[in-house]
Amino acid sequence: MQPLTIIMYHYIRDFTRTRYPGIKGLDLAGFRRQLDYLQSRHTIVRVRDVVAAQRGESGLPADAALLTFDDAYAEHYALVFPELYERKLEGAFFAPVDPVCHGKLLDVNRIHFILAANAAQGGDPEEISAKLDAALREAEAGWNLEPVEAYRAQWAHPNRFDDAETIYIKRMLQTALPEALRHRIAVDLFAHFVSMDEAAFAGELYMSEQQARLMQGCGMYFGSHGASHHWLNRVPREIQEAEVDRSLEFLRRIGSPVDDHWVMCYPYGGWNEGLLDVLRDRNCTLGLTTEVATALINQHDPLLLPRFDTNDFPR
Template identity: 40%
Template sequence: MSDLTVVMYHYVRPIAKSKYPSIKGLEFDLFKEQVKFIKNNYNPVTIDEVYESFYNGHKLPPHAALMTFDDAYSDHFKYAYPVLKEHGMQGCFYAPAKTIVEKEVLDVNKIHFILASCDNVSELISNTKVLFDLFRDGHEVKEFEEYFSELAVANRFDTKEVIFIKRLLQVALPEEMRKNICRALFNTHVETTEEEFCDELYMSQEQLSQMASDGMHIGSHGYNHYWWNKLDSETLNNEIDKSIAFLKAIGAHTENWTACYPYGSSSQEVTDILRGKGCKLAFTTAVDVAKTDVNDPLLIPRLDTNDLPKEATAKTNQWFR
């Protein structure tokens, strides 16, 4: 049996000094400390070693750790990649292809930066209701207050009000309606054009190709960053096929390819389709340390960066197994 600690990262940047100091992410200085903590207490492994452990019984070293980075942010190329190279560690980067191919900011990222640009969440909810009423014609939707009652449930990182905004605009409303609301809120609260923001926020195809050729692992995070478990079979198949084509285009490995579920959106149908298309490893947002002789290789749990200490000399915590 081999235990595997997979760590999940999103924004990694000098946040306090940035234009969006309230964006939820990891300060770059703390990332450097956490990498040292992992080097001091864990044994970093590669995606190939993880594959061999799941499929061929290869025993991983004690306290094996793998670093994963979601959404192909330019942060990862500018800040995370050089640190990983310095420490001889491999990172696994999961890119939603549309952001790079079509230069379109994902709604999930629009929501992050809308929230980061607003001091008053209650006022944002009121503005969202105005737009909800404006764009609801032609759509079968519930009343705004019903959505709040159903969706406003706090989690370990966000208040119920923030969760409500995220869930309403990420998945609960019809796609056209939520895109219109996101676009209007983004144009109001984020002072830049979408194309300029996209170039600033995400990696380029050339940067991903450079990392792939330099020993980093690039995997699928879908094309549109949809909730995979909300898609019909035809749309899901198209979503995965387009993401695989993107991996080929940047020179990433497409034999024994890997995936990361957008929003952790796995299901039996999703894993069956991934398996049928040759996906060998897939990462969820379930919080746990993986066991390579127990977990389904297409349902690998991960820890969030906030689950591990961010000081090089810190003591280990309950996740050190």
């Protein structure tokens, strides 16, 4: 058994330049300080070091840590990549195919920017939830929904990052409603609060395939984060297979290894036994969840390694 600290990053931004200060994330200076901190206490290892340890070919340093970056934001190319390259560190990047290759905005980002744009205009989350609740009442009969009050009772509870109203908006638009309905409501809210032109917005938000290929060629690792960033535990097997296969094609195109070893990072941390079968069929070596703990190589199921969030460490 070998402990491995895996750290998960999402937004890393230059807050002096952003139009959306409400987007929660790590600013560049904080990222640099956190790297200093991590490098003073850990040995940053590469994906292939972890794979070798998992296979019993070599050991990991006792203080091993792995840096992971989800969702292929443009800042991962513009800010993170130069910083890691300079420090001679490998980052493991998990890029969903549709945003990078097809200009599609991820649901999770649509929701974040609705909240951030509203906050930047001085609005409260209640302004969004009022529109959300109005849309729900309108859709209630046709979609056979529960009453708004029932959803609120279930979902409007604060967590360690967000207040109750914000969590309610996020959960309703991420999971609670039928997918087609929540997508439609989120697109309407995005058009109202942020922008009518989602494709242009997505083009600025994510890195391009070319940039991913360049990073890969310069020593960064790219693994699978699915194609459309769906909850893969909620879709039938053929969709799971299509999602994984489309992402493996993308990885092959940018020159990332997919035959000898590859890493799956579950969108939203969602997995089930059927998905693990699909991954094993395709020789997936490691899987990353969003459970918060130290990964224990050769003790945890290699397809279910937990990760810390950047917020769990000082900045």
